[in-house]
Amino acid sequence: xxxxxxxxxxxxxxxxxxxxxxxxxxxxxxxxxxxxxxxxxxxxxxxxxxxxxxxxxxxxxxxxxxxxxxxxxxxxxxxxxxxxxxxxxxxxxxxxxxxxxxxxxxxxxxxxxxxxxxxxxxxxxxxxxxxxxxxxxxxxxxxxxxxxxxxxxxxxxxxx
Ligand code: DLZ
Numbered sequence: 001x002x003x004x005x006x007x008x009x010x011x012x013x014x015x016x017x018x019x020x021x022x023x024x025x026x027x028x029x030x031x032x033x034x035x036x037x038x039x040x041x042x043x044x045x046x047x048x049x050x051x052x053x054x055x056x057x058x059x060x061x062x063x064x065x066x067x068x069x070x071x072x073x074x075x076x077x078x079x080x081x082x083x084x085x086x087x088x089x090x091x092x093x094x095x096x097x098x099x100x101x102x103x104x105x106x107x108x109x110x111x112x113x114x115x116x117x118x119x120x121x122x123x124x125x126x127x128x129x130x131x132x133x134x135x136x137x138x139x140x141x142x143x144x145x146x147x148x149x150x151x152x153x154x155x156x157x158x159x160x
Pocket of ligand 1: 029031032064065067088089091092097101
């Protein structure tokens with residue numbers, strides 16, 4: 001698996017633009033909150049590290065990853081929100097629930113992004129085990145929340 005051999009938070013911070021006037025929405029799922037809280041921490045820290053202002057980071061909680069799409073829509077519809085970062089953690093269980101949630105949230109977030117022409121970032125861990133999720137939420141494979149924040153920043157400027 002590609003992600004097992006590299007730190008998911010590796011990126012070059014060169015050429016990351018000034019985001020001090022930009023406003024970010026973060027939608028975070030409460031399901032597997034021990035993981036999503038770490039993703040949230042990583043996202044906020046990275047945005048602040050790159051110059052975002054605390055008052056320009058708006059948070060919204062949703063019950064589970066399936067609800068991220070509607071949460072993202074409610075954020076994206078606000079005229080002053082420039083980008084939305086969605087954070088969740090779906091862990092494979094014994095049923096096909098995993099596939100339905102992952103497919104729904106991936107296509108839901110894509111639709112919201114295209115409809116509103118705003119970056120809507122897929123910061124959702126989709127893992128086989130709880131340990132794999134922890135490894136990617138501040139563990140040995142970094143923090144997917146950091147990566148989601150950097151992706152949002154890059155997408156704000158890559159067309160200007
Ligand atoms: C129901 C459910 C299950 C089984 N597993 C997860 C999960 O691993 N991660 C997650 O974010 N949410 C899970 N959910 C909840 C669904 O996302 C959703 O909240 C419910 O199906 C209600 O719509």
